Amino acid sequence: MEFSIQPLGDTGIIIQFGTEISEAIYQQIRQYVYWLEQSCIEGIVEWVPAYTTLTVFYRPNIISYDELSQKLLKIGEKIESMPVPDPIVIEIPTLYGKEAGPDIQFVAETNGLSEEEVVKIHSSSDYLIYMIGFVPGFPYLGGMDKRIAAPRKKTPRSRIPAGSIGIAGEQTGIYPLETPGGWQIIGRTPVKLYDPQKQDPILLKAGDYIRFVPITEREYEKIEQQVLKGSYKVVKYKKEAAET
């Protein structure tokens, strides 16, 4: 595994695995994170995976830069051949179009497709979560089909409801909380990606995959009720199992 290590001030280390977005590079980061988790190095506070980097934050009074960088290099040397659990696919039930997705017609027209085709294309691939950032729980997703790409809105909306699913250029994403934004909104999920009062406040994790599953208005309402009551369970499965 090839990577380089650099200090990030006196409490961080950045590990660089490559310079371009690719699933292959990202799988190395995922593997590295898994073994970093297993190795329980004392003094590490947390880490943040991103497209081509993994940043580790630590307490220098417990472990110094020199000690930690040695340990991090060693992890890289030995893990190449070590197994990693299969990634998880999380289903995001999505109501496409109409009020929930006011820009779906624009996305369809931009690409010379029907709305149904946009839904079909958008909901037929697994999207890798490269990182979470921007706001709590916002996933940076890879793998959107270029046939449904669409430019951002010229004037951003001042208010996009939580759970909205949008397209910006060749990216797709979900708004975890109500914010302003310029993405073309094509649908909405009743599932909460961010709930600060919960034990696990964030639903998604970098390294897992998302799959959008079209639902009807009735199903949306039913899931919304279950989410409110706290009885809703997201559908998850192993990525490998899904393909066989």
Added chain:
Amino acid sequence: MKEILLVEKPGLLTTVQDLGRTGYQQYGVVVAGAMDSFSMQIANLLVGNRKDEAVLEATIAGPSLRAVRDIVIAICGGDLAAKINGKDAPLWKSVLLKKGDQLSFTGLKSGARAYIAIAGGINVPKVMGSKSTYLKAGIGGLNGRALQKGDVIMGSDAVKTSTIGRMLSPSLIPKYEKHMTIRIVPGPHEEAFTKEGIDTFFSSVYEVTPQSDRMGYRLKGPKISHRKPADILSEAAPLGGIQIPADGQPIILMADRQTTGGYTRIGTVITVDLMYVAQAVPGAKIRFQPVSVQEAQKLYFEQMRIMRQISVGAGIYDE
């Protein structure tokens, strides 16, 4: 749980802060926390709290607070002209605030932020392990917002009075100057800048602009030139990271920074110097000086050692 303070005037921006919401950055949750964590921790130690207990962070124009019962407090950090019942209140010292006493802040003498620790701590629910207020997401502190007139701050039942009079040795009290040299560990995107750009950065004086807040400090000064694009693939953005966008003007990332960022960074402010940035006001002049990570960590140990000595002296063993 008892009522301890009534907010008569909230001040410009007074929030509940501790050491921040660590452990959730990979989920996009901003760390927040005290801007000047040195003053925050010392204030806690002086009143006999664990050093990571939540305190009030007052900004530039401090609040007016009325004690609802007898409490022990310590004010550390910037000198916002604190008064108790109109008389000068000591800084860096644990004092008794009697029921009915008024603590007010009447001006700005030095620094930018004062920290008010209360013996027994501040009783607000922890959100993701922290009491820190993060305003943009509306979480932590007092209902996720800054103090407002009429708010009542809750504290703990048991108040130790044995700490009254405890003070920080004057030799350890930081001085906040209008001209400062801030040490940084260079990187990680040094290769994105021209040699002249890096030389300019280390040889020039940068001024803190009014566009500076808990999220970051925008500086202005001689332009730092890039030889590669100023935009990078987003990656984790550390506390004290110095971003240089395409306009060549530095931005120092502070407590409320987003967890990830997409601009090149020329260096990261070392931990022991962050407090001086946190106490800088618009118009302050900053010069940057490179140090190695090993040197930065030596200074870090020294600061930890001092805090440990104070903890042990105060009979607090929290590590």
